[in-house]
Amino acid sequence: MEMSMEKPHVAFLSSPGMGHITPLFELAKRLVLHHGFQVSFLVITTEASAAQTEFFVSSTNDFPPDLHIINIPPVDMSPILTPDMFVLTTLCLIVQESLKPLKNIILELPNRPKALVIDIFCTQAIDVCRDLDIGVYSFFTASTLLLAFSLYLPTLDREMEGEYVDLPEPIQVPGCSPIRTQDLLDMVKNRKIDEYYWYFLHVSRLCSVSGIFANTWDDFEPKSLKALRENEFYRSIQTPPVYPIGPLIKQEEVVTKQDAQILAWLDDQPLNSVLFIAFGSGGTVTSEQLIELAYGIEMSKQKFIWVVRKPSDASASASFFSSGSEENDPSIYLPKGFFERTQKQGILVSSWAAQVAILGHKSTGAFLSHCGWNSSLESMVHGLPMIAWPLYAEQRQNATMLAEEFGLALKPEVVNGKNVIGRKEIENVIRLIIESDEGVKLREMARAMMESSKKALSDGGSSFNALNTMVNMWKTHE
Ligand code: UDP
Numbered sequence: 066m067e068m069s070m071e072k073p074h075v076a077f078l079s080s081p082g083m084g085h086i087t088p089l090f091e092l093a094k095r096l097v098l099h100h101g102f103q104v105s106f107l108v109i110t111t112e113a114s115a116a117q118t119e120f121f122v123s124s125t126n127d128f129p130p131d132l133h134i135i136n137i138p139p140v141d142m143s144p145i146l147t148p149d150m151f152v153l154t155t156l157c158l159i160v161q162e163s164l165k166p167l168k169n170i171i172l173e174l175p176n177r178p179k180a181l182v183i184d185i186f187c188t189q190a191i192d193v194c195r196d197l198d199i200g201v202y203s204f205f206t207a208s209t210l211l212l213a214f215s216l217y218l219p220t221l222d223r224e225m226e227g228e229y230v231d232l233p234e235p236i237q238v239p240g241c242s243p244i245r246t247q248d249l250l251d252m253v254k255n256r257k258i259d260e261y262y263w264y265f266l267h268v269s270r271l272c273s274v275s276g277i278f279a280n281t282w283d284d285f286e287p288k289s290l291k292a293l294r295e296n297e298f299y300r301s302i303q304t305p306p307v308y309p310i311g312p313l314i315k316q317e318e319v320v321t322k323q324d325a326q327i328l329a330w331l332d333d334q335p336l337n338s339v340l341f342i343a344f345g346s347g348g349t350v351t352s353e354q355l356i357e358l359a360y361g362i363e364m365s366k367q368k369f370i371w372v373v374r375k376p377s378d379a380s381a382s383a384s385f386f387s388s389g390s391e392e393n394d395p396s397i398y399l400p401k402g403f404f405e406r407t408q409k410q411g412i413l414v415s416s417w418a419a420q421v422a423i424l425g426h427k428s429t430g431a432f433l434s435h436c437g438w439n440s441s442l443e444s445m446v447h448g449l450p451m452i453a454w455p456l457y458a459e460q461r462q463n464a465t466m467l468a469e470e471f472g473l474a475l476k477p478e479v480v481n482g483k484n485v486i487g488r489k490e491i492e493n494v495i496r497l498i499i500e501s502d503e504g505v506k507l508r509e510m511a512r513a514m515m516e517s518s519k520k521a522l523s524d525g526g527s528s529f530n531a532l533n534t535m536v537n538m539w540k541t542h543e
Pocket residue numbers: 082083084085087315318343344345346347348372416417418419420421436437438439440441443
């Protein structure tokens with residue numbers, strides 16, 4: 066590997082999963098392409114999903130020469146992982162084992178990086194970098210409201226007994242919008258299990274980094290950003306400077322032959338007429354819910370593209386480590402005849418689609434999404450309203466924010482206290498978002514958000530300036 070001695074060098078490290086890799090990678094590319102940096106991007110290869118492997122293999126040809134991919138050797142996790150482990154516990158154990166040789170990997174880089182940028186689940190790197198005298202920066206890839214909550218969590222943990230979900234009132238995060246207990250992220254819903262242990266461990270180290278990048282922008286989350294900058298609580302815990310540099314979304318993606326066919330089909334559809342349906346890199350619904358969703362889509366008679374996955378009655382994140390590869394024959398679990406009846410109405414995609422290309426197409430009119438943070442940003446950047454269908458992690462919080470605070474999304478209701486959204490309700494929200502005046506209003510809000518995001522990223526905009534501040538610091542400090 067050839068590295069220029071003059072160009073400033075920064076290293077990146079993300080936990081597995083496209084939701085975290087994508088924004089870190091976009092930041093890395095920006096440093097190389099717009100700011101003259103060289104970057105070493107360290108990739109955890111253990112148990113990588115097909116989507117992740119495909120991303121690094123297929124895009125390698127297009128990487129700029131100063132962006133170096135360094136694969137961390139895979140480790141055998143079979144003595145450590147058990148099938149009943151939840152997704153965050155599994156992920157954190159993979160990271161912990163994979164990072165054991167981190168010090169040597171950094172020492173073997175052709176020249177010493179000025180900084181290491183990590184995502185929230187790689188905080189083991191903080192001690193390693195302290196030994197090597199390298200500054201560590203965190204890239205928080207979810208909302209700033211969740212960042213604020215996460216910074217507050219150690220205090221909440223100290224001051225409160227019992228479960229947070231049992232609190233009678235919403236949680237008042239200092240300076241931010243209150244979070245309803247039912248919207249709390251899954252990892253903090255049971256303080257006695259490993260999911261909580263891992264989340265707590267990583268967020269409790271947030272204040273020991275030199276700075277935190279946030280995938281947001283000033284005009285989008287002003288309240289939470291102001292709180293982090295000015296509220297007494299965050300000062301008292303010595304919150305590092307927060308740099309809102311977003312929205313950083315995937316700029317280009319792997320477009321397979323199948324994706325090309327989908328885009329060609331979209332070319333033939335009317336403007337804003339198609340609903341795109343996808344649940345992120347790992348989201349799955351139950352078999353009962355999948356049937357209702359299928360009927361709801363069919364009954365709406367609206368055009369659709371649906372990334373459909375095998376249902377799971379055990380976990381809403383069942384596909385996290387297999388996204389893009391799982392065996393999948395929709396005819397087994399979709400209603401009988403669905404495929405035949407909807408042939409003219411829409412397209413089923415198995416497991417994985419070129420989401421950004423689809424969202425960016427003029428015929429796409431709305432996005433039914435699990436409200437992962439990247440998907441939410443991708444929708445906003447393309448001015449699309451959403452049907453919010455949160456499944457796990459912090460997605461309920463995102464859905465509430467998008468629907469109630471920003472008026473960008475409709476939230477289908479679960480009726481009769483059941484845990485399933487019925488077909489009639491699904492039909493209604495799809496019609497509303499694609500065909501009604503309410504849909505037009507939501508689209509206008511989404512368009513306004515798109516303009517606001519463009520402004521933030523353009524020359525002199527808030528996100529542009531926040532990144533420049535960091536870039537200049539890295540360029541001038543030895
Ligand atoms: N994604 C995609 N095709 C799919 C499903 C997901 O390209 O069929 C991408 C999507 O564009 C986004 C990422 O995977 O960039 C998912 O990230 P998000 O934060 O929305 O959800 P997560 O996967 O972390 O739950």
